[in-house]
Amino acid sequence: MSTDNKISRRDALKRMSAAVISGAVASSGLLSLTSCEEKRNKRIILYFTGTGNCLYVARQLGGENGELLSIPQMVKRGKYDFEADEIGIVYPIYGHMPPNMVREFIKKAxxxxxxxxxxxxxxxxxxxxxxxxxxxxxxxxxxxDYINTLIMVDNWLPNFDMNEQIKMDKHIPENLQKITTDINGQRRWHEPVTEEERQQHQGFMQRSGLDPEVVFLMKSDKCFTVTDACIDCGICTYVCPRSNYELTSRGVKMSGDCEFCFACIQNCPQKAIQFRKSEDGSFPDGTEKNPNARYRNEHVSLMDLKLANNQKL
Structure with missing residues (x-):
């Protein structure tokens, strides 16, 4: 035998020791622990949605492991305590402000x-x-730690034609990817605001006469009406986050404070829910850009919205 293949007694003992240690690690499960992926952060995303835009964004930000929670459902259950590694909130701005339900929720959360x-x-x-x-x-x-905005399809029916809005390329996927990258990297940053933008908001508030502490909290029966086109499908009774609609023996009835999210009017398959004209000309006056055009985010189903906003169960 060649002397090149010979090993000393000391080297033999080292190899035997290494083999014993390796076997012990494998049998104890430590090997699998050291090779598995690093524990992922727990992420909760709270959202408010009327036509699906914010639900779509919440899904993209949540990824495969994020926990998505509907704010209307949390309010219904009286749940305001949340704990996770990361907590996010996604909501649509109404007149540059959060919906009333979101505002009240964050006060208690x-x-x-x-x-x-x-x-x-x-x-x-x-x-x-x-x-x-x-x-x-x-x-x-x-x-x-991080606050940013994302431009999407504008579902404000008084001013915008939904058919025209969905044709616009607002670079949603690209902008959403940038935000996702920021959040995954836990970037601490607030999108800057210009003085011109502050003045624009003040001008809007003066023209609209809205209470900045209440925003678009309206009375549903003063803002909407149900026409004879209604087929009593009951969709409005499920998608309204405030449960303002009720299916009765005499048809659909509405009452209560309204968020002006347009979940009802946008999702009515018969277009039977319409704006009620304002008798005194106050804001909003009941006008609509295109009464024949409606919108729901293409990635969100009607059932998704029912599950997000349903106040019946």
Whole structure:
């Protein structure tokens, strides 16, 4: 035998020791622990949606492991305590402000997380929405590390034709990917607001006469009407986040405070829900850009919206 293949007694003992240690590690399961992926952060995303835009965004940000929670459902259950590694909120801005339900929710919410982010969707003009949310959330004791906006299809029926809106390329996938990258990297940043945007918001508030503490909280029976085209399908009774619609023996009846999210009017298959004309000319006056055009996010089903907003169960 060649002397090149000979090993010393010391080397033999080292190899035997290494083999014994390797076997012990494998049998104990330590080997599998060291080779598995690093534990993923737990991410909760709370969302409010009327036509599916924010639900779609929440899904993209949540990924495969994120937990998505509907704010209307949390309010219905009286659940306001949440704990995770990361907590996000996604909502549509109405007149550059959060929906009333979102505003009231954040006042009561106790969000325990090392990283909190907010994504605010809008269709045409965001103005100082970021600063408004920062002020509201901080006053509620919920400071957000990251606040950004995302332009999407504008579903504000009084001013925009839905058929024209869906034709516009607003670069949603590209912008959403940038936001996703920011959040996955736990970027701490607020989208800047210009003085011109602040002035635009103030001008809007003066023209509209809206109460900044209430926003678009309207009375549903004063804003909408149900025509004879109604077939009593009951969809409006499921998609309204405030449960303002009721299917009775005499047809659909409505009452209660309305978020003006348009979930009812946008999702009515017969277009039987219409704006009621304002008798005194106050805002909103009941006009509509295209009464024959309706919108729901193409990635979100009607059943998705029912499950998100249903207040019956």
């Amino acid at each position: 106790r969000l325990k997380a090392g990283y909190k982010f907010a994504v605010l969707t809008y269709g045409a003009r965001k103005c100082d929405a970021v600063e408004i949310w920062d002020r509201i959330s901080q006053n509620a004791g919920n400071k957000f």
